[in-house]
Amino acid sequence: MKDNLKYTLMVAGMVISWSIYYAVSKIVVDATGSARLAGFLLRSAALVFLTVQLLADRNFKRLFHQGKAVFILVLIGVFGFLLDLFANLGYAGGSLSTGTALLKTDVLMVNLATVIVYRKRLYFSDWLGTAIMLFGVLLVLGVDFGGMTLHLTDLYFLLSAACVSANAFIIKAAQEKYHEDADMISYYNNAVVLLLFTASAAACGDFRLPIEPGRGFWPLVALGGLAQTGIYFFYYRNLKHFEVWLVKLYLLLMPVLSCFIGVFFLNEELTTKKLLGILVVLAGAAVILQRGRINAHTAKN
Numbered sequence: 001m002k003d004n005l006k007y008t009l010m011v012a013g014m015v016i017s018w019s020i021y022y023a024v025s026k027i028v029v030d031a032t033g034s035a036r037l038a039g040f041l042l043r044s045a046a047l048v049f050l051t052v053q054l055l056a057d058r059n060f061k062r063l064f065h066q067g068k069a070v071f072i073l074v075l076i077g078v079f080g081f082l083l084d085l086f087a088n089l090g091y092a093g094g095s096l097s098t099g100t101a102l103l104k105t106d107v108l109m110v111n112l113a114t115v116i117v118y119r120k121r122l123y124f125s126d127w128l129g130t131a132i133m134l135f136g137v138l139l140v141l142g143v144d145f146g147g148m149t150l151h152l153t154d155l156y157f158l159l160s161a162a163c164v165s166a167n168a169f170i171i172k173a174a175q176e177k178y179h180e181d182a183d184m185i186s187y188y189n190n191a192v193v194l195l196l197f198t199a200s201a202a203a204c205g206d207f208r209l210p211i212e213p214g215r216g217f218w219p220l221v222a223l224g225g226l227a228q229t230g231i232y233f234f235y236y237r238n239l240k241h242f243e244v245w246l247v248k249l250y251l252l253l254m255p256v257l258s259c260f261i262g263v264f265f266l267n268e269e270l271t272t273k274k275l276l277g278i279l280v281v282l283a284g285a286a287v288i289l290q291r292g293r294i295n296a297h298t299a300k301n
Contacts, residue, residue, distance in 0.1 A: 007238070007242075010237055010238055010241070011238060013230060014238055014247075014250065015250065015251065015253050015257055016230070016257060017227050017228075017230030017233075017234055018235075018251065019254050019257040019258045020223065020224075020227040020230075021042075021224060021227035021230075021231060022258055023261050023262070023265070024042070024220055024221075025038060028042060028217075028224060031214070031217055032206075034204075034208075035084075035088050036197055036201040037201050037206040037207065039084065039193070039197040039201075040197040040198055040201050040207075041224075042221060042225055043190055043194035044194060044225070045221050045224060045225020045226070046190050046224075046226075046232075047194060048225065050183075050186055050190055050229055050232070053183065062184060063187060068178075069180055070188070072173065072174045073174065073185060073192075074188065074192055076167060076171055076174065076188065077188055077190075077191065078196070080167060080189050080193045081192065081196040082163045083160045083164045083167065084160075085160075085200075086156045086157070086159040087099070087160040090102075090153060090154060090155075090160065098151075098154055098157070099154070099157050100138070100141050100143050101143050102154060102157035102158055103161050104134055104252075105158065105161045106162075106248065107130060107133075107248050107249065109161060110165045110169075110244055111127070111130060111245050113169065114243065114245045120245075122245070123291060123294070125287055126291060128284075128287060129249070129284045129285070129287035129291070130249060130284070130288075131284070132280060132281075132284030132287060133280075133281050133285060133288070134252065135284075136278070136280030136281035136284055137256075137281055139274065139276055139280060140255045140259050140274050140278055141277075142271075142273065168247070168248065169244055171185060171239055172239050172244055175239065182236035182240070185232075189232070190228070190232065235247070246288075249285070249288055252281060252284075253281065256277075256281055256282075259274055259278065
């Protein structure tokens with residue numbers, strides 16, 4: 001019972017952290033006018049929190065004693081940067097609706113990798129629940145199915161989704177093969193992504209701030225850094241405990257929470273379409289959560 005409560009809270013923490021991060025990230029990008037500069041600021045803030053965490057746990061010295069595992073830790077950071085880069089390139093040349101839909105294909109990619117590469121069994125109810133949740137998420141996000149058009153640059157969205165999917169399995173491998181804990185993976189991931197954001201922002205001449213960033217700008221950057229730290233803390237621990245495909249499905253609850261954040265804090269409207277999407281997402285989640293009961297007879301055979 002205690003373990004169930006613990007991991008329910010871990011999943012909730014992951015969804016809340018990611019939702020807050022995306023909301024703050026959007027505001028910071030709008031304020032700075034640069035996704036690269038915003039990434040640099042948010043990852044810098046996260047570096048402060050992660051450093052404090054390691055110092056408090058007396059684990060900071062372990063950063064410099066990773067041996068061969070350092071290569072997979074750096075690889076995780078590179079993929080973390082690429083998923084952001086490809087998504088931004090896609091949005092630069094494509095539409096928001098198409099991009100949103102294609103980025104969510106990471107859920108299907110993870111499911112397919114789970115079955116084909118890792119030889120794990122997924123039941124029909126798992127695929128059904130995934131499809132229902134995915135459809136509901138697209139409704140919540142306001143994807144215009146009728147207005148969707150495909151361009152060559154939309155391939156960037158698929159590349160971003162592929163990087164997200166691959167990175168989840170690489171993180172899982174770092175935990176299982178190299179016995180790396182979440183804190184070491186988090187620090188290296190953030191450091192590598194920060195370094196790459198710094199280089200890209202410098203190359204594009206983006207190291208500038210708005211003349212009057214506003215009183216709440218820097219607290220928002222700090223909140224974004226804290227939320228990013230929360231993502232690392234909860235997401236990596238959930239990946240260690242759950243199958244990758246299941247963690248990805250839990251993350252589909254994130255747009256639901258983001259929707260309410262938008263309504264209460266960003267003056268967004270809760271439309272009938274979004275409300276219907278929320279109900280559809282919850283229905284799909286119920287199918288996944290009841291997989292044990294639904295497939296009890298099949299599992300015995």
